[in-house]
Amino acid sequence: MTKILVTGATGTIGKHIVSSLAAAGSEVRALVRDPDTASLPAGVEAVRGDLSAPETLEPALRGVRSVYLMWPGIPVEPGVVERIAGHAEHVVYLSADVTDLADGERPTIYHQEIERLIRASGLRWTFVRAIDFATNTLAWADQIKRGVVRWPYGRAARSLIHERDIADVAVHALTTPGHDKAKYLITGPEAITHADQVRIIGEAIGREVRWEDLPPDIAREQLTAAWGNPEFVAARLKAWAGFVDTPERVTDTVEQLLGRPARTFRAWAEEHAGDFR
CATH class of the missing domain: 3.40.50.720 (NAD(P)-binding Rossmann-like Domain)
Structure with missing residues (x-):
């Protein structure tokens, strides 16, 4: 069994990822700002940390093999990717359609930068690019x-x-082989x-x-x-x-990956x- 760290674990998508992984018997660690107030499924380990402060991530990353990474729109912190690469082997990053968003749109800028950092990190990576x-x-x-x-x-x-389709694709990429260097537009x-x-x-x-x-x-x-x-x-x-x-x-990527329509x-x-x- 391999331990999976989920960032944004109580958010719109992260909560579904955590629940699905836990239900499947995966060993899940949730990165949260306050473990005492986080509502998580039984058996999920809550660890305090903040993506805006990379130094706080060390306890959450120890013993982790895979990471689900989402970025909450804050300024990019290169130290986050560096620290993930120092512990984990694989990262699944929730990105956007960086090839087709309008010029000047903020998500394009930070998603492109984080994808660049991940590519250069030595990690195995999967980009889930959600419309x-x-x-x-x-x-x-x-x-x-x-x-x-x-x-x-x-x-x-x-x-x-649907946010649950994003979560299901991320879980699939985290728990099954064959997704290294994949860029899934969903x-x-x-x-x-x-x-x-x-x-x-x-x-x-x-x-x-x-x-x-x-x-x-x-x-x-x-x-x-x-x-x-x-x-x-x-x-x-x-x-x-x-x-x-x-x-x-419109893509059929969800159906191709999961065997059922979005x-x-x-x-x-x-x-x-x-x-x-």
């Missing part, structure tokens, strides 16, 4: 509760992926427009929810005020505009209906 998450539509929750979503580019078609099974995503969420909660297209100039102003980064907002608007005429790509957006909406009521 945008279905969970990001939770940003509409307050508007959906009011019955109307005002957002730009209602005809932009996105191939959002998406949902179809591209669905913003407006249809809202309609599907409305059907899941049993209430009609209207879509109103927000003019891009107004969206730019509102999103800049909310997100605080004009370049990021501009990149997002540019990407969404592009998805109106050219839907976001979960649909409707399945995600039904699972998360309570978040929108």
Whole structure:
């Protein structure tokens, strides 16, 4: 048996990775900021550590063979990869579609840098490059509760992926052979427009929810005020505009790896209906 360290162990994806590994009998160690308050399955070892402070990772890495690494959007710390390479043999890194994100978008920058560091580290590596998450539509929750979503580019078609599919692919890469130097681009099974995503969420909660297209100039102003980064907002608007005429790509990578189709957006909406009521 080999010990697996999971970072982001209580997060949206990490919690599913931890649960799946523990259920399969893997020896799991969870990196958390506060072991006393972390809610983890029985048998999972919680160890204190913080990715923003690489020196805190040493206790968590001792005796570990594989690491699931996610990066929470903080400045890149090269020492994290160096310390992982000093202990582990294999890292599965949750990345993004770094070949196709809009120029100026922050995730492209830090994902590319961390991938570069991992490649140069001597570790065996697997990159799980996930298209945008279905969970990001939770940003509409307050508007959906009011019955109307005002957002730009209602005809932009996105191939959002369920967080449990991301977790299942990561677990597969951590626990089965043959994934060294693999770069898996994973998406949902179809591209669905913003407006249809809202309609599907409305059907899941049993209430009609209207879509109103927000003019891009107004969206730019509102999103800049909310997100605080004009370049990021501009990149997002540019990407969404592009998805109106050219839907976001769809891959069958989840099915190829796991032997079953990726979960649909409707399945995600039904699972998360309570978040929108």
